[in-house]
Amino acid sequence: MDTSLLLILLIILIFLTFVLINRRLKERLAIFKSFIFILIGILISESFINWVNDIFRMNFTSPTSDELLTRIDLISFVVLGFVGFSTGARFRIKEVLKYSLEHFKLSFIDILFSILLMGGISFFVFQIFFSHILSFENILINAMILGIASATLSLRISDKIKNEFQVKGENFNALCIVPKLNNFVLISLVGLLTILTTHSPGLNIHFTPTEWFLVSILGGLLFGFLFFIFIEDETKETNLLISLLGIVIFAVGIAMYFNLSPIFLNLILGFVIGNTVKSKELIMNILIKLEDIFYAILLIYIGSVLEINNFWIFLAGMVSYLTLRYLIKYFNGFVSYKIAFDKSKFSSSIGKGLTAQGLVTLAIALNFLQVYDNPLINILFSVIVFSTLINELLSKKIIKDLLIDLNEIR
Secondary structure, rough: OHHHHHHHHHHHHHHHHHHHHHHHHHHHHHHHHHHHHHHHHHHHOHHHHHHHHHHOOOHHHHHHHHHHHHHHHHHHHHHHHHHHHHHHHHOOHHHHOOOOOOHHHHHHHHHHHHHHHHHHHHHHHHHHHHHOEEEHHHHHHHHHHHHHHHOOOOOHHHHHHHHHHEOOOOHHHHHHHHHHHHHHEEEHHHHHHHHHHHHHHHOOOOOOOOOOHHHHHHHHHHHHHHHHHHHHHOOOHHHHHHHHHHHHHHHHHHHHOOOOOOOHHHHHHHHHHHHHHOOHHHHHHHHHHHHHHHHHHHHHHHHHHHOOOOOOHHHHHHHHHHHHHHHHHHHHHHHHHHHOOOOOOOOOOHHHHHHOOHHHHHHHHHHHHHHHHOHHHHHHHHHHHHHHHHHHHHHHHHHHHHHHOOOEEO
């Protein structure tokens, strides 16, 4: 069978599976749909097809072989761009100015200690067990990747709880605010770290990494204001959707050409457009509608590129990451409460609510997998992916129980 036709049939099958899961399973088994999409990606991966051919002596052709790999990679970059754009569009200056000082403290402490503790402990573990295959730079950057990934948060669980229950209270409000602050800062760090790891902007331009980072910010702001001029008065949803697709693809192309992070450049574009255009709410509605589709595409792609070279290292890493992250989040919430001037903004147990992860975490992990190669990156990527899915699976009950204990769910 022609590989292109096979890919089209697989996309149709994936779409029908997505619709079936959402309509039939609802809340009973829908929480497992992320693992289903990962499984679909694994089943169409070249490594799995090769394994089937070896075991059963078949001659199947992988839909992700070299002839289509470039196109699939481009699709994944576009999805990463939309994740960055959506995160930037959620970061509204008018809303940020209304946030309490305690929310900024909680976000700052959560980012700082998540990176320091998760990154620091990971650094020493890598130094002890993997220094024979990793350089000091590899060890440091791998530790930073884990630290940044552990600090990311997700709004999906809070949105689901809000849609299902009558929720009102300061703790829930904090759980809706802090992810916006955290993810904006962390994607900015990803932009800087991407420049540091790629070493070159792709042209014969002699900028330091810091200068190149500032240039990329200015470029994002410039492109954002230029696109704002074109869509300022647009109010039709279809036209806005096409415009957003063009904007994101353009920014992804620029990012790939200059070896920048597509998430970061689109973060700046989304920030500018989300704070300037009149139809910003309509844009957010479009992005929210597309989020589940992008999540499914990203999970399928991730499944197709997963490589677990050593299962026991992967398992030990995942258990350690999950346990350590939960302890760090609880610690961050407790410390933030203790130093807060206004203790009515959240409780000392708010850290339990900082467990949710999702699309932003996966996008950041995939961004590093695509730009930073080292002997441990595939295992780290697998650890982050499956830990994120488990956190997504468990965090709804954890957050719901927390809000029930705090009398914020009625």
